[in-house]
Amino acid sequence: MLLIPLKRSLIMMVIFAVICGVIYPLAALGLAQGTFKYQANGSITRYGSALIGQNFTGSSWFHGRPDPYNPSSSGGSNLGPNSKVLYNKTKALIAFYKSRGITPTQSLVVNSGSGLDPDISVNAAYAQAASVARARGLSTSQVDQLVKSEIVGRQFGFLGSPFVNVLALNVALSKTK
C-alpha cells in the first residue's frame, strides 16, 4: 500500500529538485546576469559595494550605523527593548559623539537589522556635517550642501524612508576641496 506512493515520491522529489532547484534558479540567474549584470554581482564599484556598509572611523569621515560591517556574520544585535546592555552601549556611543561635538541622532547609536546597513537617516548626516567640515578645513555650509545633494528620497515619493548612503557621501566628500 505504501510502496507505490513511496516510489512516486522518490521520482517526483528528484524531478522537482531539478525543476525548482536547478532549472528555475539558473534561468533566473542567466536572465539576471544578462540584463542587470552590475546589480546581480553585488553593485560593486572601486570603493566597495554600494549596498554593503563600511566601517568609517576618524573624524574626517561621515560615520554609519554602529554596526560590525562583517558580511560573514549578518544580523542585528537582538538586544531587547528593556535591555541593560542596550542601555550601556547606547549611552557610551552618545558620549563618544558628544566628545566630538556631535549631537547624535538615533541611527548613529543603535545597530541596524542587517549589521551591514549602508545608510543613515538624513538627520544623522546633517548632525555630523559641522564636525567633518572642521576636521577637513571645509566650511559647514559646503558640507551641508554635499549632504543635501546625497539625500535619496522615498522611492516614487512614498516607499521606504529617506536616507543618505554613507559610502556615496564619503566618496563625494573625498572629491571636495
Next chain:
Amino acid sequence: MSTAWTILVLVVALGISWRFLGSYMEAVYERRVNWLGFIERPIYRICGIDDQLEQGWRRYATSLVVFSGVAMGFTYLILRLQGHLGLNPLHQHGVTPALAFNTSVSFVTNTNWQNYSGETTMSFFSQMIALASQMFISASVGIAVAVGLVRGLKRQHSKTIGNFWVDLTRGILYILIPIAFVASIIFVAQGAVDTLSGSVFIHNPLDGFKQLILLGPIASMEAIKELGTNGGGFFNANGAHPFENPTGLTNILSIYLILLIPVGLTYTFGKMVGSIKQGLALLAAMAIFFFSFMAIGLAAEQHTTAAVAKAGITHSASGNMVGKESRFGASSSVLYNVTSTQTSTGSVNSSMDSYTPIGGLTAMGGMMLGEVTPGGVGSGLYTILLFAIVTVFVGGLMVGRTPEYLGKKIQAREVKLAAIGVLVMPITVLVATGIAVSISQGRAGVLNPGPHGFSEILYAFTSQGNNNGSAFAGLSSNTAFYNVAGAIVMLIGRFGVILPALALGGALAEKGVVAPSLGTFRTDSILFCGLLVGVILIIGGLTFFPALSLGPLAEQLSHGRLF
C-alpha cells in the same frame, strides 16, 4: 502619510490580484488551464501517475505524508553531504545531524525556522536544491490541502477529493514558478544579488578599509521565499540584508508577494463553491485582524524603546530604530514584519527581538491566532475553514439547530475534526514552552534576561507550532534540545492540522447538500463574519493570554525598568 500611501497601493494591487489570480487558481485546480501540459504530462508519465484517477481523503493524505517524509529525507541527506556535492565556493562542511534534522523538517513543513546562519552554514547546492526547491514544494502541498478541503465542501456524495500528485504538480508549475520568476528579476533590477560566485574582496582606496563581501544565488530564492510564505533567508539577516531586500520597492514587493496567494485563495474558494461572497466573508475576517495588528504595531514602533530613551534619546522622529534598516525606517519595517508573522512566512526586515514590547506582541499575537489572518499559502485557508466549522457549530448551539456550512450538515464527526485541528496548535505550543522554561537546556539559550527571555522562548515555539519561522533571534536555538523539540513542534503544527482538514474534506464530500431554509444561518453575512472573528479571538486570545502576560505584557508594564 507615505505609510498610508503604501498601504493603499498594496490594497489596490491585492484587490486586483485577488480577483484575477484567485480566478486563475480556480481554473488551475479544476484543470481548465493547460498551457504547461508539455511539461506536466511527462512528469505524470515518468512517475506512473494516472492523472485522471482521483483519490479519497485517506489516499490523498497518505500520498501527502509519504511524499513529505521523502522530501525530509532528501533534504536531510543533501545538508549532511553538502561538503561533497559541489557548488560550494565557501567550502562549507556537512551540517550536523541535529541541525540537519531540524532544518529539513523546517523547510518541508513550510516553516523555515532557521537555527543556522545561511552565510556560514549552507553551500549553494544546499541553498538551491535542498532549501529553495522545498520552498516551492511545501507551498504547493499547502495549497493542495486547502483545495482538497474545498472540494469536499463543494462535492456531493463523492468518495474522492482530488489527486494529490496532480494538485502538487500543478501548483508548482502553473502558479509558483511563473510568478517567482518574474518577481526575481524585479529583485535583481533593484540590487538583489544573483550569481554563483561566492564572494568578492574589496579594498577601499579612500581609507584602506577591507571587506569580504559574500554573494550567491539570492534573488531567485528571495522571490519564492516570499511568494510561498516560506521565509527562510539566504543570509542570517534575512530581509534586512541589502542583498536580499535592497530598496523600498523590493520591500513592498515582498509584502505583496507574501499576501498574494493567501488572499487570492479566498476568491478561489468562493468561486469553487459557487459564491464569491462566501470567500469575501472569510477575507473580511482575515482583514479585520490584519489591519488591527498592523495599526497597533505601527503605533508601538513610533517610540524609542525604554533602554534607548534612558540612555538619552527620548524622542526620535524615526521611532524605534534598534534592529531596523535606515532605508526602510520604522513604518516600512513594521509593515513587512507584521505581514510576515500574520502569514506563517516569518521573514524579517528588522530584528523582531528589538521591537518594543507591544510591537513584538503584535507579531506573536498574529501567530497565536492560528495563522489565519490571512495565514500561509493554503494553510491560511484550510485553517480558517476549520474555524468556520467551529463558528457555525457555536451559532447552531445558540439557536438549538443542526448547523450547516455551505449546505452541508455539520455533525459530531465534522465538529470533532475541526476542534482537533483548531486546538492542536495551542496545546503543542504551550506544552513545549512549559517544558522549555522548566529545564536548564531550555533556559540556557536566552539572550535577554527578565520577561523578554520568556518571550524569546514563547515566541520560538509559537513560531514553530504555527509553521511561521519568525524568531526573537536572540535565542540561541542551535542546541540538541531546541533542534529536536522544535522539529517535533513543527511536525505536529503542520500535520496535526493537515490530517484533520483532509479528513474533514473527505467527510464533507460524502454528504449531500440540503437546500437553505428560512432558519439557515447565512455564512456570507456580516453576522457570520463577526461571529468568526469572535471565535478566532476567543480560542487564540484566551488560550495564550496567561502566557502573554508573563512575557510582553509584563515587560510593557514594567515602567521602563531595565533587565
